[in-house]
Amino acid sequence: xxxxxxxxxxxxxxxxxxxxxxxxxxxxxxxxxxxxxxxxxxxxxxxxxxxxxxxxxxxxxxxxxxxxxxxxxxxxxxxxxxxxxxxxxxxxxxxxxxxxxxxxxxxxxxxxxxxxxxxxxxxxxxxxxxxxxxxxxxxxxxxxxxxxxxxxxxxxxxxxxxxxxxxxxxxxxxxxxxxxxxxxxxxxxxxxxxxxxxxxxxxxxxxxxxxxxxxxxxxxxxxxxxxxxxxxxxxxxxxxxxxxxxxxxxxxxxxxxxxxxxxxxxxxxxxxxxxxxxxxxxxxxxxxxxxxxxxxxxxxxxxxxxxxxxxxxxxxxxxxxxxxxxxxxxxxxxxxxxxxxxxxxxxxxxxxxxxxxxxxxxxxxxxxxxxxxxxxxxxxxxxxxxxxxxxxxxxxxxxxxxxxxxxxxxxxxxxxxxxxxxxxxxxxxxxxxxxxxxxxxxxxxxxxxxxxxxxxxxxxxxxxxxxxxxxxxxxxxxxxxxxxxxxxxxxxxxxxxxxxxxxxxxxxxxxxxxxxxxxxxxxxxxxxxxxxxxxxxxxxxxxxxxxxxxxxxxxxxxxxxxxxxxxxxxxxxxxxxxxxxxxxxxxxxxxxxxxxxxxxxxxxxxxxxxxxxxxxxxxxxxxxxxxxx
Amino acid sequence: xxxxxxxxxxxxxxxxxxxxxxxxxxxxxxxxxxxxxxxxxxxxxxxxxxxxxxxxxxxxxxxxxxxxxxxxxxxxxxxxxxxxxxxxxxxxxxxxxxxxxxxxxxxxxxxxxxxxxxxxxxxxxxxxxxxxxxxxxxxxxxxxxxxxxxxxxxxxxxxxxxxxxxxxxxxxxxxxxxxxxxxxxxxxxxxxxxxxxxxx
Numbered sequence: 001x002x003x004x005x006x007x008x009x010x011x012x013x014x015x016x017x018x019x020x021x022x023x024x025x026x027x028x029x030x031x032x033x034x035x036x037x038x039x040x041x042x043x044x045x046x047x048x049x050x051x052x053x054x055x056x057x058x059x060x061x062x063x064x065x066x067x068x069x070x071x072x073x074x075x076x077x078x079x080x081x082x083x084x085x086x087x088x089x090x091x092x093x094x095x096x097x098x099x100x101x102x103x104x105x106x107x108x109x110x111x112x113x114x115x116x117x118x119x120x121x122x123x124x125x126x127x128x129x130x131x132x133x134x135x136x137x138x139x140x141x142x143x144x145x146x147x148x149x150x151x152x153x154x155x156x157x158x159x160x161x162x163x164x165x166x167x168x169x170x171x172x173x174x175x176x177x178x179x180x181x182x183x184x185x186x187x188x189x190x191x192x193x194x195x196x197x198x199x200x201x202x203x204x205x206x207x208x209x210x211x212x213x214x215x216x217x218x219x220x221x222x223x224x225x226x227x228x229x230x231x232x233x234x235x236x237x238x239x240x241x242x243x244x245x246x247x248x249x250x251x252x253x254x255x256x257x258x259x260x261x262x263x264x265x266x267x268x269x270x271x272x273x274x275x276x277x278x279x280x281x282x283x284x285x286x287x288x289x290x291x292x293x294x295x296x297x298x299x300x301x302x303x304x305x306x307x308x309x310x311x312x313x314x315x316x317x318x319x320x321x322x323x324x325x326x327x328x329x330x331x332x333x334x335x336x337x338x339x340x341x342x343x344x345x346x347x348x349x350x351x352x353x354x355x356x357x358x359x360x361x362x363x364x365x366x367x368x369x370x371x372x373x374x375x376x377x378x379x380x381x382x383x384x385x386x387x388x389x390x391x392x393x394x395x396x397x398x399x400x401x402x403x404x405x406x407x408x409x410x411x412x413x414x415x416x417x418x419x420x421x422x423x424x425x426x427x428x429x430x431x432x433x434x435x436x437x438x439x440x441x442x443x444x445x446x447x448x449x450x451x452x453x454x455x456x457x458x459x460x461x462x463x464x465x466x467x468x469x470x471x472x473x474x475x476x477x478x479x480x481x482x483x484x485x486x487x488x489x490x491x492x493x494x495x496x497x498x499x500x501x502x503x504x505x506x507x508x509x510x511x512x513x514x515x516x517x518x519x520x521x522x523x524x525x526x527x528x529x530x531x532x533x534x535x536x537x538x539x540x541x542x543x544x545x546x547x548x549x550x551x552x553x554x555x556x557x558x559x560x561x562x563x564x565x566x567x568x569x570x571x572x573x574x575x576x577x578x579x580x581x582x583x584x585x586x587x588x589x590x591x592x593x594x595x596x597x598x599x600x601x602x603x604x605x606x607x608x609x610x611x612x613x614x615x616x617x618x619x620x621x622x623x624x625x626x627x628x629x
Numbered sequence: 630x631x632x633x634x635x636x637x638x639x640x641x642x643x644x645x646x647x648x649x650x651x652x653x654x655x656x657x658x659x660x661x662x663x664x665x666x667x668x669x670x671x672x673x674x675x676x677x678x679x680x681x682x683x684x685x686x687x688x689x690x691x692x693x694x695x696x697x698x699x700x701x702x703x704x705x706x707x708x709x710x711x712x713x714x715x716x717x718x719x720x721x722x723x724x725x726x727x728x729x730x731x732x733x734x735x736x737x738x739x740x741x742x743x744x745x746x747x748x749x750x751x752x753x754x755x756x757x758x759x760x761x762x763x764x765x766x767x768x769x770x771x772x773x774x775x776x777x778x779x780x781x782x783x784x785x786x787x788x789x790x791x792x793x794x795x796x797x798x799x800x801x802x803x804x805x806x807x808x809x810x811x812x813x814x815x816x817x818x819x820x821x822x823x824x825x826x827x828x829x
Contacts, residue, residue, distance in 0.1 A: 321674065321696075322674040322692075322693055324692065324696060324697045325698065472778075473780070474778050474779070475781070475782030477674070477675050477676070479677055481779060481780055482719075484779070486722065513714065513719070517719065518677070519675065
């Protein structure tokens with residue numbers, strides 16, 4: 001492949017590429033994103049290869065292994081184009097049937113289609129309720145692109161925003177367009193990207209850096225991972241456009257080592273972009289030079305903080321520093337450095353090709369465009385969801401997420417990752433927007449969205465996140481290091497039933513100081529789970545402290561299991577299954593749990609036949625020991 | 630224009646560009662408490678005890694004075710209510726780590742800390758990092774560093790370097806505000822340094 005050395009060669013290359021592709025050719029698209037990969041999509045793909053060969057279809061039908069489609073709950077996802085038939089939960093064993101029926105006989109395998117609540121089968125991916133309410137302008141391209149094949153991206157219109165920026169605009173106009181789009185950073189802070197770019201551009205110095213922050217470390221969040229794995233060229237194109245506007249000739253991608261597919265696909269993408277001439281000297285003959293290096297993180301959450309990330313690229317321990325002089329002015333090796341998150345960079349090509357006005361037509365007054373959320377927890381349809389800003393939480397959780405499974409009640413949703421706040425049911429109609437989420441004591445963060453049902457204890461959950469943050473705090477500044485340590489100790493004792501009267505006030509006091517005094521955003525936002533939990537679920541904290549009761553029945557020290565002697569049929573099932581040998585009883589003798597031996601594992605409750613329903617869970621004072629009949 | 634005018638605790642101060650708020654305050658005799666600051670070392674901004682409240686227009690915020698550069702027209706309050714509340718808690722956090730440390734007694738008395746607020750979880754070190762930075766910046770040896778992170782963070786002598794460099798130095802001992810460093814060194818020396826095997 002010769003380098004594309006001018007706009008003309010690029011355009012004719014793309015025309016030839018598109019002309020050479022038959023839109024009527026059958027393509028099997030197999031989602032190979034994180035979720036589907038875990039569900040053996042690689043084996044599905046191998047099964048297709050074998051089945052095609054067996055049926056003599058190898059040359060006629062194409063196979064495309066793509067990045068994440070989003071509906072991870074129903075993986076592995078297989079779509080067949082051009083008919084756009086979407087099969088869910090596909091296993092290798094299903095493949096021969098798909099090939100013989102759909103490919104050879106043009107019939108649909110009904111059982112693999114999505115079935116809606118009324119029993120109606122849905123054939124096209126776009127008609128599935130999960131996708132219907134979304135607006136996948138960024139993530140949506142994942143399904144058409146093989147991330148290791150740059151031609152797929154170019155055929156889809158890829159790198160045309162870059163060409164437009166280089167040949168129809170100039171750096172100033174590109175910057176103006178991004179400023180006009182009001183794009184705000186998707187990594188958590190929500191800082192206007194254009195303003196940041198401008199600061200870096202105007203900062204004194206010849207050497208400037210642009211950096212992609214792909215150190216996504218929030219538990220349960222994988223939107224950046226899926227973009228980088230599924231469509232690395234769109235991130236790269238955004239980065240090159242940014243570098244052009246800012247005046248930088250060197251970029252870095254800081255990506256977690258724990259994302260091996262992202263690292264691999266990104267490295268392949270960089271190599272292909274160099275071959276084609278989108279990176280290197282004199283890109284597309286424009287006279288602009290730019291290249292990108294990949295830096296793999298060593299697994300520290302705090303390295304997602306911009307100054308810590310830059311320190312890590314420099315080869316030192318990733319620790320934040322005070323940013324009173326912004327990294328945009330003095331960052332990597334003390335040079336002006338513009339850092340944006342994966343999703344932010346991926347949005348840039350769209351803004352350039354479709355224009356800031358188009359981008360501004362999506363979203364709310366203060367937050368424009370779309371946002372990708374990783375919808376996880378106690379929700380029916382877990383997966384990646386891209387919605388316009390301003391959509392309500394209710395719509396995301398119920399219309400897209402399908403509500404809470406098992407007929408349980410919704411309790412809270414945590415947005416923004418481990419240091420986001422809990423948002424209760426009464427605020428479900430809140431529009432998702434940077435400022436609205438902050439107002440209610442949470443944040444947009446990078447887009448984590450963890451749904452909790454009535455079986456979740458907010459004290460226990462806050463403790464879980466503080467544990468995470470305590471382990472991930474770098475330990476440099478006192479308020480974060482010691483404050484989280486003390487808050488965690490207090491939450492531990494509340495969960496253990498040893499909470500003191502003054503603990504809620506003490507938690508609030510520490511939280512306020514940690515928020516105000518910590519060095520970086522990790523410490524500054526660490527108290528949000530605790531503060532918001534106390535704000536909206538104070539009665540739950542009070543029940544733990546005053547009544548020694550866990551209303552959700554989660555905190556082991558505060559629950560007990562009890563066998564109702566009236567209902568017990570002395571069947572011995574619980575007795576045999578109890579791992580602590582805590583249950584006594586015999587033939588025709590109702591069973592009794594020895595509370596002293598009970599490990600509160602709940603096995604007895606699970607195994608007691610539902611027709612008896614003799615075992616119950618209680619929270620509060622332990623049940624009096626009862627003797628058998 | 631190299632001279633900057635700002636207001637600290639009601640007094641007008643003329644400061645040079647690139648000075649920090651802490652230096653500007655000291656220049657007019659206002660003392661701001663610090664634990665991790667040292668005149669011979671680069672500002673670190675870690676203990677957060679030197680936090681002050683600044684006002685710019687309508688907005689007020691808390692910043693670490695040892696690293697925040699002076700700005701024209703800035704109003705600084707070194708002992709506002711919010712500042713005192715935080716300093717007190719920071720000292721109480723550290724008291725649980727090193728009860729009775731001289732420096733904590735001094736500031737603790739000033740801010741009236743509750744010495745029993747938190748259960749003692751003794752580490753004998755306040756992690757000011759003075760030793761680490763002194764060894765790196767002044768001695769240029771990097772024999773001391775941090776181990777672990779978060780609440781588990783501790784200071785340690787790196788055996789590979791310390792076994793060669795430390796025996797005739799010991800200058801960091803004097804800079805340690807809690808006095809724990811000599812015993813840390815002794816423990817690390819015995820347990821981690823690579824001694825030549827003695828054959829009998």
